[in-house]
Amino acid sequence: MTTAESRGTDGRILVVGGYGAVGATVTSTLGAWYPGRVVPGGRNAERARRLGGVRVDVADPEGFRRVLEGLGAVAAVVLCVEPPDAGVARVCLEGGIHVVDVSATARLLDAVTELGGVATDAGATGVLSVGVAPGLTNLLARRAHEAVGGADRIDLTLLFGTGERHGTDALRWTMAGLAEPVRARPLRTELPGHGPRTTHPFPFSDQHTLPRTLGVRQVTTRLCLDSRALSTALFTMRRAGLTRLTARPDVQRRLADLSGRVHLGGDGFAVRADAWHGDRHAAYALTGREQSRVTGLTAAYVTRELLTGTAPPGVHHIEQLPGLARLPEDLAEYGVTLLRHSGRTGRR
Ligand SMILES: NC(=O)c1ccc[n+]([C@@H]2O[C@H](COP(=O)([O-])OP(=O)(O)OC[C@H]3O[C@@H](n4cnc5c(N)ncnc54)[C@H](OP(=O)(O)O)[C@@H]3O)[C@@H](O)[C@H]2O)c1
Missing domain, CATH: 3.30.360.10 (Dihydrodipicolinate Reductase; domain 2)
Known part of the structure; x- marks a missing residue:
């Protein structure tokens, strides 16, 4: 599993839902900024592998952990599909991996916000409220x-x-x-x-x-x-x-x-x-x-901000990070x- 040292500018970027309406933009935008580091994921193994990605299911946190271990050093996970609960966010943040989440359900965002202490201890940052x-x-x-x-x-x-x-x-x-x-x-x-x-x-x-x-x-x-x-x-x-x-x-x-x-x-x-x-x-x-495209672009910019290493550890909503205030411009x-x-x- 990845540790804090593989974060920062190194490490791979797993885009879950990386060939969906939102995720395809995230995969292509981050792929242009970080060539060779972006891995799209989804449940359809054939489709994921055709794109050089991996099969992954957000409804199965233990399976998700094994996928991360298989990828080696992962710097960030971008969730472009809404998970049923905070399980996969916990797996990432505990392992020192940054999380960017486009989910729009208040109950789920509250559950991820509660992982703030876990993220801080591991030196990872989670960003919620990402998209339009x-x-x-x-x-x-x-x-x-x-x-x-x-x-x-x-x-x-x-x-x-x-x-x-x-x-x-x-x-x-x-x-x-x-x-x-x-x-x-x-x-x-x-x-x-x-x-x-x-x-x-x-x-x-x-x-x-x-x-x-x-x-x-x-x-x-x-x-x-x-x-x-x-x-x-x-x-x-x-x-x-x-x-x-x-x-x-x-x-x-x-x-x-x-x-x-x-x-x-x-x-x-x-x-x-x-x-x-x-x-x-x-x-x-x-x-x-x-x-959907603009949501994907927003997620890509937020990921880039995290990879600069300037965002504080913990779980934050987009409006709490000063480095993202000028995103509309x-x-x-x-x-x-x-x-x-x-x-x-x-x-x-
Ligand atoms: N914040 C915002 O402004 C905003 C705007 C638009 C959308 N969203 C949110 O973004 C999410 C994605 O929307 P979308 O329009 O891109 O949907 P979409 O086109 O259906 O894409 C979803 C992607 O996730 C994959 N997926 C589905 N279930 C999965 C699972 N259990 N584990 C792993 N991958 C899974 C799908 O591939 P497989 O079926 O092959 O797994 C597909 O690639 C939605 O939750 C939506 O509410 C947020």
């Missing part, structure tokens, strides 16, 4: 929060393109989210390039994390789709209780298969963070194309546009 949401949402929230001198409320908004080929695991997560109960109300929000849109509360983990990392009392994340018709249909069904069935894995599989064949909108996405403090209001927004070369939004929208 959570991820860029957390970074924009922090900027807006600071711009109002400490927010008492933050509203996060996402618009996803229905024409993008979302990965199966991301679609499964979205279907599971549709079945979860919501308490917050919809909100009208202006999204760059898409005008005023009705946005609906959705269980992204950022709204769970930010009250703790920024100390903001109330944070809500809302979602809409670029196709107004599809967005209205989906959230009307949810209000009527019809999306409760999407908690079932068989329904998730069938709907994921269907949405893989239906492409109504484009592949653009938009993200916005509004912070409020008394009368003060600040908003940042960004737009881009293909949120860094992504400009990949077509991501950052905007400071002025004017008040939505209800206070």
Whole structure:
């Protein structure tokens, strides 16, 4: 198993889910930056080996440990598929291996956060909230929060393109989210390039994390789709209780298969963070194309930051690492546009 000395700039980088919608970008971007060191992994042994990778299953931490041992010196593991629990993160961090995790489920991120002491003892760093949401949402929230001198409320908004080929695991997560109960109300929000849109509360983990990392009392994340018709249909069904069935894995599989064949909108996405403090209001927004690709780019930048060795050991969310604060600007070369939004929208 790898130890602390194989971290830093040496050692291999295992990208789990490395040929999926998010992981393929991570594999190719890190592969260009660190030639010969990147190993893609997944459950399909043939597919993984064709790409020079390994068979690995995040549902089997002991098997995962053996894969790491077989690879020799591993500096970092990038998780581009959501594991069922914190088991594989524990295996990595205990062994002094950095972890970058794109997961968006609050319960799972909490379980990995609890490994902070394990990571610190082993000299490893885990970074959570990596991607578009959570991820860029957390970074924009922090900027807006600071711009109002400490927010008492933050509203996060996402618009996803229905024409993008979302990965199966991301679609499964979205279907599971549709079945979860919501308490917050919809909100009208202006999204760059898409005008005023009705946005609906959705269980992204950022709204769970930010009250703790920024100390903001109330944070809500809302979602809409670029196709107004599809967005209205989906959230009307949810209000009527019809999306409760999407908690079932068989329904998730069938709907994921269907949405893989239906492409109504484009592949653009938009993200916005509004912070409020008394009368003060600040908003940042960004737009881009293909949120899976931008999630992969974000994960690649975070991994590179860890490999410079400047991040402190422990488990952190992206907005807690100063070296990543300018990531939205860094992504400009990949077509991501950052905007400071002025004017008040939505209800206070
Ligand atoms: N933070 C964000 O903004 C953000 C944005 C988009 C997606 N995500 C998250 O990223 C994850 C991946 O999404 P995606 O769109 O890339 O999905 P995807 O295209 O289905 O890719 C998942 C990859 O993981 C592999 N995989 C699946 N189960 C595995 C397991 N048990 N052990 C090892 N590998 C496994 C798959 O290959 P095999 O089937 O061959 O194993 C595939 O390569 C999802 O959890 C999604 O929620 C986060």
